[in-house]
Amino acid sequence: MYKLIIFDLDGTLAESKQPLTEEMAELVTQLLETTPVAVISGGALPQFIKQVVAKLPSAAHFENLYLLPTSGAALYEWHDWNWNKIYEERLSEREAGEIEGAIKVAIAETGVINFSDLAWGERIEYRGGQVTFSALGQQAPLALKKAWDSNHAKRHLLQAALARRLPEFQVSIGGATSIDVTKRGIDKAYGVRKLCERLGVFERDAVYVGDELEAGGNDEAVYKTNVQTKAVKDPSETTRLIESILATTS
Ligand SMILES: [Mg+2]
Numbered sequence: 001m002y003k004l005i006i007f008d009l010d011g012t013l014a015e016s017k018q019p020l021t022e023e024m025a026e027l028v029t030q031l032l033e034t035t036p037v038a039v040i041s042g043g044a045l046p047q048f049i050k051q052v053v054a055k056l057p058s059a060a061h062f063e064n065l066y067l068l069p070t071s072g073a074a075l076y077e078w079h080d081w082n083w084n085k086i087y088e089e090r091l092s093e094r095e096a097g098e099i100e101g102a103i104k105v106a107i108a109e110t111g112v113i114n115f116s117d118l119a120w121g122e123r124i125e126y127r128g129g130q131v132t133f134s135a136l137g138q139q140a141p142l143a144l145k146k147a148w149d150s151n152h153a154k155r156h157l158l159q160a161a162l163a164r165r166l167p168e169f170q171v172s173i174g175g176a177t178s179i180d181v182t183k184r185g186i187d188k189a190y191g192v193r194k195l196c197e198r199l200g201v202f203e204r205d206a207v208y209v210g211d212e213l214e215a216g217g218n219d220e221a222v223y224k225t226n227v228q229t230k231a232v233k234d235p236s237e238t239t240r241l242i243e244s245i246l247a248t249t250s
Contacts, residue, residue: 001249003201005031006192006227008210008219009041010175012238014051016142017043017175024235025055027242032061034249036199040068040191042174042218044127045076045083053083066199071172071218072191073129073182075198087194089129089183096126099166099181103133106161112154129186133158135177145176152216155179173218180218189224196227203227209238 010016013024020028031037039052048067056062062078069076074088091099103124107115112135115123119137135154136144149155155173162179163171170187174180196203203226210219213231222229232238 002035002205002207002228002245004036004038004196004199004206005245006038006040006195006206006208006222007238008188008208008212009039009043009048009051011211011234012209012232013039014235016145017047017051017139018142019051020055021235022055023239024242025057027239027246028052029056029060030246031242032056032064036064036066036201038066038068038195040072040188042071042130042132042178042180043069044125044130045069045074048076049083066195068191068195070127070129071174071180071182071186072188072194073186075191075194086198089186089190091126091129091131091181091183093126095169096131099131099169100124100126102162102165103131103179103181106158106165107133110154110157110161112158129182131181132174133179133181134175140177148177156216172221173212173216175218187221188219189221192222192225192227196225209241 007013014020048069067076075086076083077086121137121139123134123137125132158179159171159173168184170182170184172180172187196206207228207230208222209230209232211232212219213229230241
């Protein structure tokens, strides 16, 4: 039995930027009855509300739910009918500007995308604890996003180019088309550690569920912690995993 279950969001609990399915919402609601559950992802808090919180019934045990937006750069807990910020490793506006400039130079250098091509929404977004570059824009259709860099090559190229220009920051692969930049040392491992510490849970008693635990994937950082890991291929595999966890706890 796990003392804490931590889920990646996109590709794990839901399709990229999509809300939880009814079935997933029901399973998460059942988990929350007995176990602290955390969700960690590159999005900002409003994205978590839209994809996860809004899909759960109002009677769900939100006091057992922990939200870690911007790849763990921030933590929110539910108290007094509100999501309260516990910490945020915020980037200043000046840092965000510096990162944006470096992204533009790295794009030109690598040629992974033509900046003058039409995008689906903003390509560069400042999310407080993180600046995110989305190659096709924030609202690009899922099928196009999945097809853009299926072998990770473009993101790795861009990540390397950007890391060279921003040695004082953390440059990570985000979703299917995105690169996340946070303060140095801030990644999913940081968020996982902070949460375990806060809840007084030994890392080895927690489990992390993600669809990109392989080398270079955006869940790989959690191997720096001692949490157990479960790799899933997609949300339907997560569904089966939660069902098996629920079967052992009831
Ligand atoms: Mg994922």
